[in-house]
Each structure stands twice: as C-alpha cells, then as structure tokens.
Amino acid sequence: MTTDHQDTDTTILDTDVLVVGAGPAGLMLATELRLGGAEVVVVDQRPGPTTESRASTLHARTMEILDSRGLLDELGTPPCEPRGHFGGVPLDLTLPSPHPGQWKVAQTRTEELLQRRAAVLGADLRRRHQLLSLTAEDGVEAEAIGPYGPVRIRARYLVGCDGEDSTVRRLVRAPFPGKDAARELLRADVSGVEVADRRFQRLEHGLAIAATREGVTRVMVHEFGRPAAERGGAEPDFAEVTDVWKRVTGEDISQGTPLWVNAFGDANRQLAHYRHGRVLFAGDAAHRQMPSGGQALNLGVQDAFNLGWKLAAVVRGSAGEDLLDSYHSERHTVGRQVLANIRAQVELLLGGPEVEPARALLTELVALDGVRQHLAGMISGLGIRYDVEGPEIDSGAHPLLGRRLPDAWLEPAERGARRRTTELLRTGRGLLLSLDGDGAPALRATAAPWSDRVAFVADRPAAGGPLPTGQALLVRPDGYVAWAGSGPAGLARALTRWFGTLAADD
Ligand SMILES: Cc1cc2nc3c(=O)[nH]c(=O)nc-3n(C[C@H](O)[C@H](O)[C@H](O)COP(=O)(O)OP(=O)(O)OC[C@H]3O[C@@H](n4cnc5c(N)ncnc54)[C@H](O)[C@@H]3O)c2cc1C
Incomplete structure (x- = not known):
C-alpha cells in the first residue's frame, strides 16, 4: 500500500510501482x-493533461481496449473516418471490429478520460513533480521535486512513461539505437485563413496537407530536400511555416492567427530492451517515431495495456x-514493426519525385x-498476433491463438441475458470461455485453482x-487468446504461464 510520511523537509512515499509521466501511456x-x-x-512535471495540439486519432484496437474497460460511454460518439492512408496513399482501414476506422479524439480528451479513471481506481497522481534521479537494485528509489519540496519515492518497480525525451531512459543509460x-514536417493550427482541404497533396516542390475543423485550419508542409532544422527543443516560428507553405503551394497564409506551431522530425529510435531489471519503459519513452498515420499514441497506450x-x-506475487x-x-516486436512501417511511410511522404514509382506501385x-x-491490420493494431506459445506460433495453431478475443454476442448456457465478449473483460481478470462444448466440467475443474485470477x-x-x-478459449486480461482447445490438454500449462504458479496453500 502506498504510504506517505515526512522526514525533515522531504516527503517519503512507499509504493509498489512508480510511474513517471502522466501522458496517455502512463495514465x-x-x-x-x-x-x-x-x-x-x-x-508528472506538468500541472494537468496536455494543452498542446497533439495526437487526434484513436485507432480501432485502442477503441476496443477502452470498450473492454467500459470507458467508451464517456467519449460519446467521436467523429469516425474509415479512410486512412499509408505514406499518403489512401487506405481503407475497415476491418472486422465493433470500432473500425480512425476516431477523432483530441489527446487532451484521452488524457482527461484516463486521468479520471486512474483517480477513481485510486492511483496516487502527483502533478508538478519532476523526477530528478533514481537508483535501482533490489527495489527502486527515486528523487523528485514537487511544489512543496523534495519527494523520495521507494517502489518495487519504476516505469518510464516520460515521453520522447525520457529522463528515465537517460538515468539508466538505456541503449536507444536508431536514427x-x-x-521534418512543419505544422500549424491557424484561424482566420481560407485554405482548401488537401489530403497529402504532392506538388512540384513539396507535400501540403490542410484540413479545417470548427474554424481552425491545420496545415502541414514539407519542402522536398529541405533538412530538419536544429532547433534545440524550440518550436518553429509561424513565419517559417508560412514561408515554406508559400514556396510549396504558392498561397499566402501569413495573415492568419497561429494557435499552435510545431515540427515533426523523422527520427526513428527504439530501446534495445523495454525492461532493465526493475525499470521498464512504455510509450514514447521506449520508441521515438514520426506520428505518421496517427500510430504513436496508440502504440504507447497498447504498450501500457x-x-x-x-x-x-x-x-501481487x-x-x-x-x-x-x-x-x-x-x-x-510490435514496436519494431510499427517503426518500420513509419520509416517506409516517411520515404513515401517526404521523398521527392524519385519516390513516385514506388507510390504508383503501392497504389x-x-x-x-x-x-x-x-x-490496415498494422496501422489499426487489429493485426497483432502475439507468440503466446513462444518462440513462434505453429502455422497449424488455432486461428485465434495469440489474437485478440473478437467482440461477439454470447447466449447464456443456462439463464441470464445475452452479453458481449468485450463486457466479460471489464474486471481486468483473465477469462476461461467455454463455448457450448461438453468439456465444460473438466475445464472448470482444471482452472479452479486459478479462480481468483x-x-x-x-x-x-x-x-x-x-x-x-x-x-474453449483462455483469454488474458488484455484480451489476447493464450490457449484454445476443446478439452483440458495444455490448459494447466497455459494457466501457469500467464497466471502464475499456485502457492502451496492454493
Ligand atoms: C507537438 C506534438 C505533436 C504531436 N502530434 C501528434 C499527432 O498529430 N498524431 C499522433 O499520433 N501523435 C502526435 N504526437 C505524438 C503523441 O503526442 C505521443 O506519441 C504521445 O503523447 C505519447 O504518449 P506518452 O504517454 O508515451 O508520452 P507523453 O504524452 O509525451 O507524456 C510524457 C509525460 O511525461 C512527463 N515527464 C517528462 N519528463 C518528466 C520528468 N522528468 N518528471 C516527471 N514527468 C516527466 C511529461 O510532462 C509528460 O506528461 C505529437 C507529439 C508532439 C510532441
């Protein structure tokens, strides 16, 4: 249990897990x-959820995840766009899912939603706290500075969810290979301009994108051959964006009012190891990428899940x-695949006329x-198949093994109402789902010692x-099928692998 006491002017906290960073992954x-x-x-060093104009897309798998925890009602019905792209080539993202397509939800809203949920569940969120140092041996001891002075936090594990410039990554000197x-793509959210919508328009001198929503136009532009600028962490000036926009499109948007300006580089790096003993990483702290296809936030949320x-x-032991x-x-493995698809997309998007043959072929x-x-499976996250039997799933394996449990209606075997498989995941426990087979008593008996999990x-x-x-299907708390069969063969082994061995008195 988290405890909190004061030692001279230092607050001391003891907990199981210290999460550094309250972005989407940390929350x-x-x-x-x-x-x-x-x-x-x-x-988290910030006072509240991000106010920056950042990610705006939740892909189908992330929506399914939120659904499995009962969080979708709070989002209402966000706008949904079935059409996405791969490197600017239009791509229909529709796949079998209760939530196909891209859902337009501002990152601020996603963070607010997850923050509320974390608070309801009793997470101890300390804002305006900056991590300064850490040591990790049998446990972890971290020093942060908060609004009322130094805070020392002792935890059994620490997870760095502190974003692309991760302090945790630096402190543990975690190798972060890549390029x-x-x-870069320059971006500005601008009011007071009239610009026609453009989806990945390739012009003679560069790439231009524009979309207007609720009176705000988001423009993105890249001039072919122009290298990423060295900005020392600062954002570009609006004048730089308007100059490049003018050179690429011939249009003058300098009379508009910039609401937000930033640049995305095509850096592409991934931690060699997501686990360093008692320190783990998730989200942008573990992988740095251009957010092409709106994958970055979704990748981090799914790491955390x-x-x-x-x-x-x-x-818990x-x-x-x-x-x-x-x-x-x-x-x-998933991160490596996503980073590779992003590198391919960047070539197709930011490359000059020399990439036209590759674009034509992809089309x-x-x-x-x-x-x-x-x-579509890769971009939406719906195509993931984990090697749950490791090291490689046999090609003759059950088609659902390693895949997410599909959302489907179930009729009660005895009494009760119809329900969706997704609803069965709400509690965060594992699930042994026996689908009208005659082996149910044997399956139930095999799984009985794990009935608390x-x-x-x-x-x-x-x-x-x-x-x-x-x-029957054994489903992990994150919704992936870890075992499938019609009788109990192999079930106890899968239960042990994913839900632990039993204590002597179990
Ligand atoms: C300007 C910008 C625009 C973006 N636009 C898009 C987009 O259009 N589409 C898209 O898909 N993605 C976009 N992204 C990427 C997307 O926002 C990230 O992938 C996503 O935020 C990653 O979530 P995260 O939780 O891993 O990290 P973050 O959201 O970066 O959260 C990290 C948190 O850690 C905290 N932190 C950092 N260091 C410390 C410390 N030492 N102590 C305490 N707290 C610390 C930070 O305050 C922050 O709250 C954009 C990113 C940026 C920066």
Missing part, C-alpha cells in the same frame, strides 16, 4: 495497475518475473484486399459470429 498503465491490485504513484531526424496486468500480477520478459518480447497493391488488410464462463456463441462452437 493507461496506472489504471491497469490499480485494476490488477497494485499500489501506484504517478509523478536522428533528417527531414500489455504491461499493466503483468506488472500487477508480479507485485501471483506471477514470476518472467512474465515481465514477455512484455519486452511482445511489445518490442496498385492496396487495391488487392489482402495487401489492404495487412496494412481467471473467471470461468460457459456460454453459447450467437449463430453466425466469429467464435467457434464446442471449443
């Missing part, structure tokens, strides 16, 4: 840790530390539904849905 992690029963302190920015239940199980290694192997390829589905549900899948009748 999602805090909610999942609390749901899993871990005590958590979150420190620095060579090119993968880590939260695992770390909670480890601090119900799982061994090897569960944390699966966090690295699963999310590093032909995305007309093939298999190609479209592959790219894994709920047993025996229902019938609604006709015509994506779930197989007569089979």
Whole structure:
C-alpha cells in the first residue's frame, strides 16, 4: 500500500510501482495497475493533461481496449473516418471490429478520460513533480521535486512513461539505437485563413496537407530536400511555416492567427530492451517515431495495456518475473514493426519525385484486399498476433491463438441475458470461455485453482459470429487468446504461464 510520511523537509512515499509521466501511456498503465491490485504513484512535471495540439486519432484496437474497460460511454460518439492512408496513399482501414476506422479524439480528451479513471481506481497522481534521479537494485528509489519540496519515492518497480525525451531512459543509460531526424514536417493550427482541404497533396516542390475543423485550419508542409532544422527543443516560428507553405503551394497564409506551431522530425529510435531489471519503459519513452498515420499514441497506450496486468500480477506475487520478459518480447516486436512501417511511410511522404514509382506501385497493391488488410491490420493494431506459445506460433495453431478475443454476442448456457465478449473483460481478470462444448466440467475443474485470477464462463456463441462452437478459449486480461482447445490438454500449462504458479496453500 502506498504510504506517505515526512522526514525533515522531504516527503517519503512507499509504493509498489512508480510511474513517471502522466501522458496517455502512463495514465493507461496506472489504471491497469490499480485494476490488477497494485499500489501506484504517478509523478508528472506538468500541472494537468496536455494543452498542446497533439495526437487526434484513436485507432480501432485502442477503441476496443477502452470498450473492454467500459470507458467508451464517456467519449460519446467521436467523429469516425474509415479512410486512412499509408505514406499518403489512401487506405481503407475497415476491418472486422465493433470500432473500425480512425476516431477523432483530441489527446487532451484521452488524457482527461484516463486521468479520471486512474483517480477513481485510486492511483496516487502527483502533478508538478519532476523526477530528478533514481537508483535501482533490489527495489527502486527515486528523487523528485514537487511544489512543496523534495519527494523520495521507494517502489518495487519504476516505469518510464516520460515521453520522447525520457529522463528515465537517460538515468539508466538505456541503449536507444536508431536514427536522428533528417527531414521534418512543419505544422500549424491557424484561424482566420481560407485554405482548401488537401489530403497529402504532392506538388512540384513539396507535400501540403490542410484540413479545417470548427474554424481552425491545420496545415502541414514539407519542402522536398529541405533538412530538419536544429532547433534545440524550440518550436518553429509561424513565419517559417508560412514561408515554406508559400514556396510549396504558392498561397499566402501569413495573415492568419497561429494557435499552435510545431515540427515533426523523422527520427526513428527504439530501446534495445523495454525492461532493465526493475525499470521498464512504455510509450514514447521506449520508441521515438514520426506520428505518421496517427500510430504513436496508440502504440504507447497498447504498450501500457500489455504491461499493466503483468506488472500487477508480479507485485501481487501471483506471477514470476518472467512474465515481465514477455512484455519486452511482445511489445518490442510490435514496436519494431510499427517503426518500420513509419520509416517506409516517411520515404513515401517526404521523398521527392524519385519516390513516385514506388507510390504508383503501392497504389496498385492496396487495391488487392489482402495487401489492404495487412496494412490496415498494422496501422489499426487489429493485426497483432502475439507468440503466446513462444518462440513462434505453429502455422497449424488455432486461428485465434495469440489474437485478440473478437467482440461477439454470447447466449447464456443456462439463464441470464445475452452479453458481449468485450463486457466479460471489464474486471481486468483473465477469462476461461467455454463455448457450448461438453468439456465444460473438466475445464472448470482444471482452472479452479486459478479462480481468483481467471473467471470461468460457459456460454453459447450467437449463430453466425466469429467464435467457434464446442471449443474453449483462455483469454488474458488484455484480451489476447493464450490457449484454445476443446478439452483440458495444455490448459494447466497455459494457466501457469500467464497466471502464475499456485502457492502451496492454493
Ligand atoms: C507537438 C506534438 C505533436 C504531436 N502530434 C501528434 C499527432 O498529430 N498524431 C499522433 O499520433 N501523435 C502526435 N504526437 C505524438 C503523441 O503526442 C505521443 O506519441 C504521445 O503523447 C505519447 O504518449 P506518452 O504517454 O508515451 O508520452 P507523453 O504524452 O509525451 O507524456 C510524457 C509525460 O511525461 C512527463 N515527464 C517528462 N519528463 C518528466 C520528468 N522528468 N518528471 C516527471 N514527468 C516527466 C511529461 O510532462 C509528460 O506528461 C505529437 C507529439 C508532439 C510532441
């Protein structure tokens, strides 16, 4: 349990997990840790959710995740756009999901939502607290400076969710290979201008994008061959954006009022290891990328969703530390794939006339539904398949193994109302879902010793849905299928792997 006391002028906190950074990744992690029963302190140097104009897209898998925790009602019905792009080539993102497409939600709203949820679940969020130093051996000891003076936090684990310029990464000297920015996109949110909407318009001298919503026009521009500027962390001037816009489009937008100006470089780096003993990383602290296709925030939120239940199980003592290694192997693999697709997109987007043949070929390829589905699966996060049986899932394995549990209606086997599979994930526990097979009693008996961690549900899948009748699925708290079968063979091994060994008195 988090405790708090004063030692001379230093506040001392003891907790299970210290999360550094209350951006989308840190806040999602805090909610999942609390749901899993871990005590958590979150420190962030900012006074509140971001006020910057940042990410504005929630992809289908992130929406499913929010849905699985009952968080969608609070978002209302945000605008949804089925069409996305790959390097500026139009790409229909629609795949089977209750939430296909890109949902337009400002990052501020996402952070507010997750912050409220973290508070309701009892996370101890300390704003205006800046992490200064840390040591990690058997546990972690961190020093922060808060509004009332120094704070020392002792925790069993620390997770750096402190963004692309991560202090935690620097303090633990974590290798962060990759490349620095060579090119950039300039961006400004501007009022008082009239600019036609442009989706990735490639002109003779550069790329121009413009979209107007509620009286504010967001322009993005890159001039072919222009290198990324060295700005020392500062944002570009509006005049720089208007000059480049003029050279690329011939239009003068300098009379507009800039509400927000920034530049995105094409730096592309990923931590070699997401886990350094008792220090772990999630979100932009673990990977730096151009936010092409709106993937950056979604990638970080999904890192946190993968880590939260695992770390909670480890601090509760119900799982061994090897569960944390699966966090690295699963999310590093996904991150590597996303960073690679972003590098490819950057070439297609920011390259000059020399990339036109590759763009033309890609345009032909995305007309093939298999190609479209592959790219849409990667960008939306719906295509993820974890190697839950490691090291590689057998090609003859059950098609749902390692994939997310599809959202589907279930008819009660005995009494009760119809319900959706997604609703069964609300508690954050694992799930053994027996789908109208005759092996239910044997499955229930096998899973009984884990009943504090894994709920047993025996229902019938609604006709015509994506779930197989007569089979059973073991589903992790993050919604991924860890075992599938029609009898109990292999179930105890999968339960042990993902939900821990049993204590002597279990
Ligand atoms: C200007 C800008 C525009 C962007 N636009 C887009 C976009 O259009 N589309 C898109 O998909 N993505 C965009 N992104 C990327 C997206 O915002 C990030 O991917 C996302 O915020 C990452 O979430 P995170 O939780 O990992 O890190 P962050 O959101 O960066 O959160 C990190 C948190 O850590 C805190 N912190 C840092 N150091 C310390 C410390 N020493 N002590 C305490 N707290 C600390 C920070 O205050 C911050 O709150 C943009 C990013 C920026 C910077």
